[in-house]
Amino acid sequence: MDQRLPRKPTISDVARWAGISTATVSRALATPEKVTACTRAIVLEAVRKIGYVPNLAARNLRTNKTRTILAVLPDFSNVFFSRILRGISDTLVARGYSLIIADTRNDPAREAQYAEFILAGRVDGILLLNGRSILTRRQGRAAVPTVSLCERIPNARFPHIETENRESARMMTAYLVSLGHKNIGYVRGPITNVLEHERFAGYKDALLHSRLQYNPALITSGDFTLESGEAAAEAYLSKPKLPDAIFACNDEMAMGLIRGLSAAGVTVPCDVSIAGFDDIEFAEAYNPPITTVRQARRQIGERAAELLLQLIDGDLPAEREIKLAAELVIRKSTVSARTS
Amino acid sequence: MDQRLPRKPTISDVARWAGISTATVSRALATPEKVTACTRAIVLEAVRKIGYVPNLAARNLRTNKTRTILAVLPDFSNVFFSRILRGISDTLVARGYSLIIADTRNDPAREAQYAEFILAGRVDGILLLNGRSILTRRQGRAAVPTVSLCERIPNARFPHIETENRESARMMTAYLVSLGHKNIGYVRGPITNVLEHERFAGYKDALLHSRLQYNPALITSGDFTLESGEAAAEAYLSKPKLPDAIFACNDEMAMGLIRGLSAAGVTVPCDVSIAGFDDIEFAEAYNPPITTVRQARRQIGERAAELLLQLIDGDLPAEREIKLAAELVIRKSTVSARTS
DNA sequence: TTGAAAGCGCTAACAG
DNA sequence: CTGTTAGCGCTTTCAA
Numbered sequence: 223m224d225q226r227l228p229r230k231p232t233i234s235d236v237a238r239w240a241g242i243s244t245a246t247v248s249r250a251l252a253t254p255e256k257v258t259a260c261t262r263a264i265v266l267e268a269v270r271k272i273g274y275v276p277n278l279a280a281r282n283l284r285t286n287k288t289r290t291i292l293a294v295l296p297d298f299s300n301v302f303f304s305r306i307l308r309g310i311s312d313t314l315v316a317r318g319y320s321l322i323i324a325d326t327r328n329d330p331a332r333e334a335q336y337a338e339f340i341l342a343g344r345v346d347g348i349l350l351l352n353g354r355s356i357l358t359r360r361q362g363r364a365a366v367p368t369v370s371l372c373e374r375i376p377n378a379r380f381p382h383i384e385t386e387n388r389e390s391a392r393m394m395t396a397y398l399v400s401l402g403h404k405n406i407g408y409v410r411g412p413i414t415n416v417l418e419h420e421r422f423a424g425y426k427d428a429l430l431h432s433r434l435q436y437n438p439a440l441i442t443s444g445d446f447t448l449e450s451g452e453a454a455a456e457a458y459l460s461k462p463k464l465p466d467a468i469f470a471c472n473d474e475m476a477m478g479l480i481r482g483l484s485a486a487g488v489t490v491p492c493d494v495s496i497a498g499f500d501d502i503e504f505a506e507a508y509n510p511p512i513t514t515v516r517q518a519r520r521q522i523g524e525r526a527a528e529l530l531l532q533l534i535d536g537d538l539p540a541e542r543e544i545k546l547a548a549e550l551v552i553r554k555s556t557v558s559a560r561t562s
Numbered sequence: 563m564d565q566r567l568p569r570k571p572t573i574s575d576v577a578r579w580a581g582i583s584t585a586t587v588s589r590a591l592a593t594p595e596k597v598t599a600c601t602r603a604i605v606l607e608a609v610r611k612i613g614y615v616p617n618l619a620a621r622n623l624r625t626n627k628t629r630t631i632l633a634v635l636p637d638f639s640n641v642f643f644s645r646i647l648r649g650i651s652d653t654l655v656a657r658g659y660s661l662i663i664a665d666t667r668n669d670p671a672r673e674a675q676y677a678e679f680i681l682a683g684r685v686d687g688i689l690l691l692n693g694r695s696i697l698t699r700r701q702g703r704a705a706v707p708t709v710s711l712c713e714r715i716p717n718a719r720f721p722h723i724e725t726e727n728r729e730s731a732r733m734m735t736a737y738l739v740s741l742g743h744k745n746i747g748y749v750r751g752p753i754t755n756v757l758e759h760e761r762f763a764g765y766k767d768a769l770l771h772s773r774l775q776y777n778p779a780l781i782t783s784g785d786f787t788l789e790s791g792e793a794a795a796e797a798y799l800s801k802p803k804l805p806d807a808i809f810a811c812n813d814e815m816a817m818g819l820i821r822g823l824s825a826a827g828v829t830v831p832c833d834v835s836i837a838g839f840d841d842i843e844f845a846e847a848y849n850p851p852i853t854t855v856r857q858a859r860r861q862i863g864e865r866a867a868e869l870l871l872q873l874i875d876g877d878l879p880a881e882r883e884i885k886l887a888a889e890l891v892i893r894k895s896t897v898s899a900r901t902s
Numbered sequence: 903t904t905g906a907a908a909g910c911g912c913t914a915a916c917a918g
Numbered sequence: 919c920t921g922t923t924a925g926c927g928c929t930t931t932c933a934a
Contacts (some may be wrong), residue, residue: 230683231913243921248913275681279628280911283926298649301843303638309666315675320684322660325651335655341615343570359710368586448847471927474847481849503641504844507788507814509821572927588929607918620927699913849910 231274240268243450249278289319291530294336294343296352298325301503302519303351306372309523312351317531319346326352329344340366347530350375353416365429367533371526374416381533381542383526385517390548391424391469392431394497394515398467399432402559403495409454409475415446421471421499440465444475451478451526459486463495466559473498473505476512480555495556511553518546564706571614580608580799584819587805591616629659631870632685634676636692638665639842646712649863659873660685668690680706687870690715693756707873714756721882722871723866725857726759730888731764731809732771734855737890738807739772743835746807749781749815750870755786761811761839780805784815791818798824801879804834806899813838813845816852821896835896839887852895858886 232282237244242261248553250265251256256267268274282288293312295303307323314321315535331355340348341361344561348366350356353373357366398406408425412416429436442457444450455478458464470476476498480490490496490510498505501516525544532539577584582601590597608614622628630776631654631893633645647663654661662685664676673696680688681701688706692698693713697706711723738746748765751758769776782797784790792811795818798804808818816838820830830836830850838845841856863882872879 228855233913234911244911245913245922246920252913261919275678275683276794277911278682278684279619279622279626281913283617283623283910283928284912284914284932286926287621288617299639299641299644299645300641304641308665311663319660320679322662325648332655339660343615343617344618377843377934393565418621456653477847477849481847484849503639504847507821507844509817509824509849540622561928573929584928584934585930586904588906591930596903601903617927620910621929623912623926624928624930627909704906 226385230277231272233274234291234479235272236265236268238261239272240264242463243454254420265523279545285411286343290322290341290345290348290491291319291349291527292324292348293321293349293435294324294326294333294352294356297325297329298323298341302500303518304503306351306523309520310527311523313531314523315529319531324356324393326356327355327436328352330354339362343513347534349381349530365548367530369526369530369533371522372446376416376426379542381529381539382542383522383529384544385522387420388424389425390515390517390550391499392427393424393550394499394513395425395428395469396432398497399428399434399467399515401495401556404434404559405437405440405463405465405467407442407453407458407468410441410443411471413443418471425469430550444471444478446472446474448474448478448481449557451475451480452482453478455479455486456480459483459488465487467495467556468498469497471499473500473502473512473514476514476555477504477508479506480510480512491555493559497556501551505551506553508555510555513553513556515553516551522546568828570617572617572741573614575612576605576614576853579612580604590760594652604681621818628684628686630662630682630685631687631689631867632658632662632664632676633689634664634666634673634692634696635848636666637667638663642840644843645859646863648690649860649865650867651863653864653867653871655746664696667694668694670694678709683860684774687874689718689866689870709866709870709873711862716756719867719882721879723862723886725862725883726885726887727760727768728764730855730857731761731839732767732892733764734853735768735809735863736754736772737892738809738835738837738896739768739774741807741835741896743806745777745780745807746806746897747782747798747808748808749791749808749819751786751811751815752781753783758802758811765809774838784811784818786812787847788814788818788821791815791816791820792822794821795826799828804828805894807837809837809839811822813840813842813852813854816854816895817844817848820848820850821853828851831895831897837896841891845891846893848895850895853893853896854891856889856891858888860888 233244233247234513236247246266250262254262311321326332326357347367351372354375368380369378374382442454444454470479474497479496498512498514501514505512505514529539571582572684573587587605590602594602608807651661665673677696688708690710691712696714698779707809710720714722779838783851784794816836838852841854845852845854869879
């Protein structure tokens with residue numbers, strides 16, 4: 223019945239309706255304080271009446287901004303990132319920005335695709351959660367504001383946010399000691415990984431501080447996957463004696479450890495206490511629930527987004543590197559040593 | 563040392579360099595077939611030399627398109643969605659589109675925010691994974707191409723993609739029967755939920771087909787959370803006799819079931835077999851690994867994205883509703899009935 | 903096949 | 919405080 227072609231109202235429709243200039247409408251909307259309360263009211267009324275919504279493409283072209291941020295992840299099916307992304311997303315959306323997520327899988331082809339995207343001026347800023355830059359040195363000249371988080375990027379000078387990995391690992395190990403455990407194992411992540419490096423250091427800090435002997439026989443290695451945790455379990459089982467407790471560099475490996483041990487009839491935590499790191503979604507859901515280190519993930523995302531927005535607004539941030547404290551979460555996978 | 567201010571090269575820089583008009587450059591890039599091989603080569607050379615990358619905002623303004631799609635999720639920290647998103651993302655990126663993810667948490671305020679976003683012309687299409695529309699009826703007049711997936715939207719006529727829920731649930735139940743189980747329990751999802759409805763129907767189909775009596779005493783209810791699965795375990799434990807097997811409407815509840823049962827000394831699968839639905843990331847990681855129904859999640863995402871792109875291109879899709887088959891994944895949480 | 907020119911919708915000088 | 923005006927970078931008639 224309504225045959226008018228529904229062309230979208232533009233700013234000049236609003237101006238016409240309100241009997242003023244487009245410039246004033248634009249100001250009333252973007253910088254209300256530069257306009258009398260009266261005009262503002264009229265404009266708002268007109269906007270509502272006509273159903274006007276600004277065309278972002280036009281605004282972007284004009285202002286040479288996009289109000290869009292790109293977050294680069296190595297793997298967004300990794301549950302670890304979801305809460306961080308929420309922090310990012312909420313902060314950004316509250317400030318009128320939108321977020322595009324690049325799931326690169328560390329695949330150079332995909333990275334190049336997104337690099338192109340950045341160069342095309344489609345984003346105002348970049349959040350790097352993947353531990354490396356995706357722009358080549360030459361492309362980097364374009365200098366899009368960038369913040370890295372979680373995993374530090376070697377040889378890069380981006381502002382950076384991460385958890386206090388070393389200190390947290392120390393705390394967890396100290397907690398295991400406080401439970402009365404003497405022989406505390408550790409499952410390493412990939413030895414080239416920055417996080418593994420920090421956490422392993424924290425583990426050793428705690429041993430030193432407790433005057434416990436660092437014993438290489440208690441150390442195994444994995445690659446952050448559950449399977450590698452299971453392999454580590456096998457490795458421990460093949461040794462003459464099981465540790466009292468084992469601290470895995472991340473939760474997936476802790477889960478693998480539990481599963482591998484259970485399969486061999488060793489029960490957790492009765493026979494051996496297990497702890498992880500990250501508090502991923504399923505750490506609590508696991509059977510048994512896993513004692514772990516909870517990173518302030520949401521907060522990491524929020525802070526990183528805020529920092530990036532500051533950068534975009536041209537304010538240089540006070541600190542270029544922020545370390546956020548984490549929290550121990552004690553669950554059933556750890557228990558006091560038998561006082562036999 | 564390089565003091566030239568790095569203004570981004572525009573199409574007219576390319577034109578000047580190549581000694582031709584901007585129109586021809588534009589054509590050489592967008593519709594190469596409308597230009598001689600020779601000019602094309604020159605243009606490409608110029609583009610490379612100058613490092614030209616088209617400004618998308620300008621293109622969008624001119625063409626009134628954005629090459630951006632919005633995916634609306636109720637909760638993107640829900641691992642179930644990650645693989646679907648991958649299918650979507652890969653398909654879209656391959657076609658030169660980018661993806662924005664709206665994490666609404668079913669919060670009307672957030673939904674409104676994104677509705678505004680859509681209306682502002684920032685997206686060419688919408689993918690609804692949240693089981694409801696986020697545009698009001700009136701806003702809907704704007705008619706942005708839309709496809710729904712996973713959860714059907716009541717009273718909406720969007721093209722839709724989902725898993726054959728009913729048939730899959732029937733298969734799983736039949737499998738449990740084939741294992742020799744007679745008393746097969748079922749943990750329901752929220753009774754108003756479409757998925758629960760279908761799966762419950764499939765469960766009953768299988769019983770009927772196997773001439774097993776449908777027994778209300780074997781049915782409990784939950785809300786898809788792990789905690790509700792634990793509560794269901796309690797409910798079963800308080801009954802005079804445990805079922806031989808229990809089929810939960812999703813994996814989280816299956817996990818809760820296992821944990822609740824284990825805590826009471828009932829071992830899975832020895833004492834009772836447990837099956838779930840979805841094959842979320844951690845179904846395999848669980849202790850024990852969970853027998854479940856694996857939806858073709860990546861494919862669901864791909865098909866939905868393709869369908870949406872068709873819609874955007876103005877091709878009406880052949881089918882408005884696609885049901886994809888799922889697959890049974892047998893793991894250690896189910897085992898044959900003791901042939902005592 | 904190519905070029906000239908208009909204009910997408912908006913914002914930001916600048917002038918009043 | 920408000921209006922006039924130019925133009926962001928691109929695509930797309932229209933004419934040559």
